[in-house]
Amino acid sequence: MSDRFADQLLAWYDQHGRHNLPWHHNRNAYRVWVSEIMLQQTQVTTVIPYFKAFMASFPDVHALAAAPEDDVLSHWSGLGYYARARNLHKAAKQVVEEFGGEFPCDQEQLESLTGIGRSTAAAIIAQAFGKRATILDGNVKRVLARYHAVPGWPGQTQVLNTLWEHAETHTPDDRARDYTQAIMDLGAMVCTRSKPACDSCPISDGCAARAHNEVKLYPGSKPKKAKPEKTTWMLILEDGEGRILLERRPPSGIWGGLWSLPELDPAYGSEELQDACEKELGITCQDPDLISGFRHTFSHYHLHIQPARLPVIDVSGIADSDRHRWLHRDEALSLGLPAPIRTLLTEPEQTALL
């Protein structure tokens, strides 16, 4: 099938689309796959430097499969949603072991790989292999919700199903790769969340939301929910040689697998930190310097981070292990660190001493 929607879109894409993104060069399934995972819930401008560095270190699926997880996570440091990196690493091993290092050109087989769902599988089929497949990412949802005036929040199953049906209908048999890129480009460049450029939209003549002057109503917004507030002590335990104690996070959960700072329960008062370090970590410290705290916001809660610097007298309580490492700041910064921890270790002066 090929309808007017696709024809207009492709004509616009030829003139105005993005044809020069890093993953458009040396295009293959591996590069398309990595870019798609990085681009999940993440904007293009944020992804570009991460993609380039990642490709320089892991040029193909074999290199990625053979890499230590720590190396993969260090390349993801700051990008967020770290399960994507863990799943990417796992899937690379799956591709090598189950598919002989060659990505399958099949929706179901692609979806069997960890971290690849319906839309990402379709994106790989279309972009890497040039075959017809239907994607439905945030851009496409917004474009189609407006074009067909689909009410409701796309998180609802019924709304989502309706959007998938429209997406399938519009997907042409020819130019699968270009069409997929075109509809995403339209969403990112013209049919934007706020201030859409309807006057320069190639499909505005058929847009139902535009016809009723109700573009702002679509797509429906997500029901809002208050984010809980949490608090934690973050300890900068520094020995006499300027080394800091880093602690690896558990393999799943927030910041899973990343290196962070030891934490203590916020129930401890600042005057109790010294004793708590002795009792919970077996480390003897001097009086703490309190560094100004700050709030870090996750997708589903706020975290007030209260850092404290404690000069360590006796390091013997904790030796280097799989879970702990004593490292200089520059060494620590080469690890996979959560963004706020990287900031804390990079710009300690920014946080005035109290």
Place this chain on the structure above:
DNA sequence: CACCCGTGGCT
């Protein structure tokens, strides 16, 4: 279905 999972840009 509801929740979990980061970060940064935009308004």
Place this chain on the structure above:
DNA sequence: TAGCCAAGGGT
């Protein structure tokens, strides 16, 4: 400023 949310998927 504080909220919204972006090339989603897993559990």
